[in-house]
Amino acid sequence: MTESIVRVPEDRAEEYRRRGWWLPLPITDVALGSSSSYADRCAVVDGDRRLSYGELAAAVDAAASRLHRLGIRRRDHVLVQLPNSLEHVVVVLALIRLGAPPVVTLPALREYELDHIIRVTRPVAMAVPRRSRRFDHLAMAERLRDRHPEIRTLLVTDDDRSATAAQAEELTDLTALTLGGILPGVRIPQDDRRPLAAEVPEPPGPRDNALFLLSSGTTGPPKAIPRTHEAFGHVVRSAAEVSGLTEASVYLAVLPASHSFVFGHPGILGTLSRGGRVVLAAPDDARRTLSLIERERVTHCALTPAVLLQWLAAIEPGRHNLTSLEVLQVGGARLDTTTARKAREQLRCQIQQVYGMSEGLLNFTRLDDPDVVVDETQGRPAAAGDEFLVVDEAGREVSAGEIGELLTRGPSVLAGYYRDDEGNARSFTEDGYYRTGDLVRVHPSGNLVVAGRLKDVINRGGEKIPADELEGVVLTHPGIGAAAAVAMPHPVYGEAVCLVVVNAREPAPTLLELRRFLEDSGLARYKLPERLILAEALPLVGVGKVNKVALRTEVARLIASDHPPADGQHLLQADV
Incomplete structure (x- = not known):
């Protein structure tokens, strides 16, 4: 596949290499380069399944060979x-080892978002669970394959035996592909008759693209973010350093591992790069997670x-031993000062x-910042060489302490989205700074304080809508007939979606009907509105643009009132 990656200008790229920020190492070497030194040490825990560093390295090489046999090639x-x-x-x-960049996608995304991602990245295969959280991922993948014939292969986890015989012939068992011959009880694919090592291609070069992350989708469908080995390696190493990860660290991955925060910022890769242990879990049950911290002696976690609020509500004095917890990282949305202090008091760890x-x-x-700085700010750049500017609407730097838009560039920062010339023209300045929209x-400490967003986005518990x-x-x-979505306060998620609509006909749709319609349209569930307000007309400004400022003010006034919703307003507390 011909790459469409925007590169950092060569003069800056050479400076990053000269100063040792970009190293000539593939990501697999960053994560597993020292695995031979501690081959028997536990690397990853998934329930009752455990892989040592030696087993993980062997599984990665074997899976790369099997993927190659399936016809997946470098730059696919x-x-x-x-x-x-x-x-x-x-x-x-x-896939990174093979040089076939994975497009790492959140499990919550559905057809609407994935259709766009597939059009941009043109994958030749998809790896999905059969079902997850009562959702049929396999059926969705088959529908997407029908629309995108370049998808030749479906890799499916073998945790559900409900597939038909016809389906089974078309599917590749992902559990066997990744763990066959490594874990007891996992079958070895039938075609594994030749030496695997002989078929593993040479590792990709440091300047090649390692993987695609996805943007948070603040200006429409998620954008594809290409991360080269040398640039992403700099991010992983820098984040691991400022997080205090060591070979004694135990990192709990409880948020989705597809999110960059959990995968490599520093997350799973950062922990492996230091020789620590990764424990995989899910955020469904806070009490179960607290028990896992006690059982595995977890030292680090990202929430x-x-x-975090769910954790704090679930803690019962004396029930769980959480004394192993050293560092709790909180991101995805701004942490308020009260919750930061409460977490420090209840969890007895560094925030x-x-x-x-x-x-x-x-x-x-930083781990040695005073508590007051940790409680009030969102930190400063972790990676050497990363620059930032705070500018006004005209692009001029603001005075110290004033609010402005954050611009950034450096060895950690991408130079452009993948196959998105129009988006790149909006998102980057002529001298290569990325416009964050934040x-x-x-702060007087030198740390940044996030004050809001330029982009019209709703931040539901860290999920950007x-x-x-x-x-x-x-x-x-x-x-x-017309619609506007704005943020409304939410006691757990901080913000949730309030949808204001003008109906085109009677009877007006209810909130439940609209939620079902949106879900049937392939929209991720976390994006569904949690309140519906019917209006005769939307407030307008200028040449007919919806006045979101006035709308937010009116929604906040309505929600803050002591009166129940008026006629034509529907409120649904949903499990989203």
Whole structure:
């Protein structure tokens, strides 16, 4: 496949290499380069399944060979949408090892988002679970394959035997591919008759693309973010350093491992690069997670504020021994001062605020920052060489302490989205700074304080919901004449979606009907509105643009009132 990657200008790239920020190492060497030194040490835990470093390295090489036998070649792309599991870790590393960049995709995304991602990245294969959280991923993958014939192969975890015989012949057992011959009880694929090592191609070069992350989708469908080995390696090493990870560290991956925060910022890769142990879990049950911390003696974990609040509500004095916990990283949304202090008091560990983006820039409060700085700020750049500016609407730097838009560039930061010339023209300055769209100010400590967003986006517990994307899907409903999505306060997630609509016909759709329509349209469930307000007209400004400022004010006034919803307003508390 011909690559369409925007490169950092060569003069800056050579400086990054000369200063040792970009090293000539593939990501698999960053993560597993020292595995021979501690081959018997536990590397990854997934429930009752465990892989040592030696077993993980062997599984990655074997899976790379098996993928190669399936016809997946260097510079092919493979979409990976898997829950936290050994299969996820092995197949992503194997694809990176093979030089076939994985497109690492959150399990919560559905057809609407994936259709766009597939059009941009053109994967030749998809790796999915059969079912997850009562959702049929396999059926969705088959529908997407029908629309995108370049997808030749479906790799499916073998945790559900409900597939038909015809399906089974068309599918590749991902558990066997990644763990066959490594874990007891996992069958070895029938074609494994030749020596695997003889078929593993040479590793890709450091300047090659290692993988695709996805943007948070603040201006529409997610954008594909190509990360080269040398640039992403710099991010992983820098994040691991400021997080205090060592070979004695035990990292709990409880948020989706497909998220850059959990996968490599520093997350799974950062922990492996230091010789630590990764424990895979899911955020469904806070009490079960607390028990896992006690059982595995977890030292580090990354959470969003919403999940942290669930933890704090689940803690019962004397029930769990959480004394192993050293560092709790909180990111994805701004952590308020009250919750930060409460977490420190109840969990008895260091709180580390993290503000970053899949595009590259990572800011961390430091482990030796005073508590007041940790509570009030979102950190400063972790990686050497990363620059930032805070500018006004005209692009001029603001005075110290004033609020402006954050711009950034450096060895951690991408130079352009993949196959998106129009988006790149909007998102990057002529001298290579990335426009984050975030409003910040610089704290007297030198750390950044996030003050808001330029982009029209709703931040639901760390999940970014672009209002214009949601509105576009809502307007395909025949009963809706106009629509506007705005944030409303939520006691757990911080923000949730309030949808204000003008109906095109009677009777007006209910919130439940609209949610079902949006879900049937392939929209991810976390993007569904949690309140519906019917209006005679939307407030407008200028040449007819919806006045979101006035709309947010009116929604906040309505929600803050003591009165129940008026006629024509529907409120649904949903499990989303």
